[in-house]
Amino acid sequence: MQFAPAFPSLARHWLAAILAAALTMLPMGPISGPALAQGEPEFFEQPYAEGQWNIGRRxxxxxxxxxxxxxxxxxxxxxxxxxxxAGALLLEPQRYVVDSEIVQEDVTRVYALLLEHCDVHMGFKLIPEGYGNWAMLTRPYYDAQYVFVASDPALQSLADLPPGRPIGATIGTSAHVRLMSYLTALPAEQRWPAFPMGTNGLALESLRNGVVDVALVWAPEFWARQRQDEAFAEMHVIASDPLPPTVLPVGGVLLSKETFLRSAVDEAIAALRADGSLTQILEDFDFPAIAAP
Structure with a gap:
């Protein structure tokens, strides 16, 4: 804060009085109550979008x-x-395609998109307690897995991989955590080295380049890579044995105030599941998922 040159003494006295008044309001003993959480994921923070107060109701x-x-x-x-x-709700679908070269963006981007361009943002893993109070999730429309991928035809399951051979795992995923827990419980001589990879794409590139023998990735991402690049066509999914499969439901995210819309969307998803429409869409794309129950 800056003050006019003519009043430096007055400004100092004024600030000193405010500081003294504030100090008298502080408790003399230890502060009780829960401490502020440190290092929480950014999704738990209340985001702010530039010019959000100028965005009106559609x-x-x-x-x-x-x-x-x-x-x-x-x-x-x-x-x-x-x-x-949209068809089940007798509404006209209005699609907004997010096109960005940034690998990962913070929650502010999602919040701004929901304010400006969409009522529902599709394609979110429904991780329990994974989202802040400002967001609300639909019911899932499909369930998909994290999968182990290999290029060696001799590998048909994870159990076929000799100890000491490297695995590239997408870091921070529930599948990665499960793999590391399993490896930690094994004797050192029976373990596979697990290299953390920043993205599914990096894990698959490491497999293609021979850096790792197996990649642990999100099945829809592997499916997309195989459609886009022939270099991944010869790779195949292997069984996760001796680990159980890691399955996650996928749905959409809305602003928490959109409770009526969420109920309507959930009913539409349930109807599409019941009449087989969701299963048909997944089969039409030959997509590695099943319609969520």
């Missing part, structure tokens, strides 16, 4: 506005499912 209530992100391997499948949801 006027066209006959549309189902949804976002899909081209960086997600399943974005075309998610768009087809969203179009089906």
């Amino acid at each position: 006027l066209n209530e006959s549309q189902f506005r949804y976002c899909v992100d081209k960086r997600d391997g399943d974005w075309e499948v998610a768009a087809a499912i969203a179009d089906a949801i």
Whole structure:
């Protein structure tokens, strides 16, 4: 804070009085109550979007506005499912495709998209307690797995991989955590080295380049890579034995205030599941997932 040159003494006295008053209000003993959590994921923070107070309520209530992100391997499948949801609700689908070269973005971007462009953002893993109070999740529309991928035809399951051979695992995923827990319980001579990879793409590139013998990745991402690049065509999914499969449901995210819309979307997803529409969409894309129960 800056003050006019004519009043330096007055400014100092004023600040001193405010500071003294503030100090008298502090408790003399130890502060009770829960401490502030440190290092929480950014998704738990209340985000702020630039100019959010200037974004008004949309006027066209006959549309189902949804976002899909081209960086997600399943974005075309998610768009087809969203179009089906719109049809079930007798609304016109309004698609907004997020196209960005940034590998990962913070929660502010998702918050801004929901304010400006879409009512539902498709393609989120429904991880329990994984989202802040500002966000709300739909019911899942499909379940997919993290899969072990190999290029050696002799490898048909993880159990076929000799000890000491490297695995590249997408870091921080529930599948990665499960793998590390299993390896920690093994004797050192029976373990596979597990190299953390920043993204699914890096894990698959490491497999292609021979850096690792097996990659642990999100199945929809591997599916997308095989469609886009012939270099991945010869790779195949192997059984996860001796580990159980890691399955996660996938759905959409909305702003928490959109409770009526969430209920309507959930009912539409349930109807599409019951009449076989979701299963048909997944089969049409030959997509590695099943319709969520």
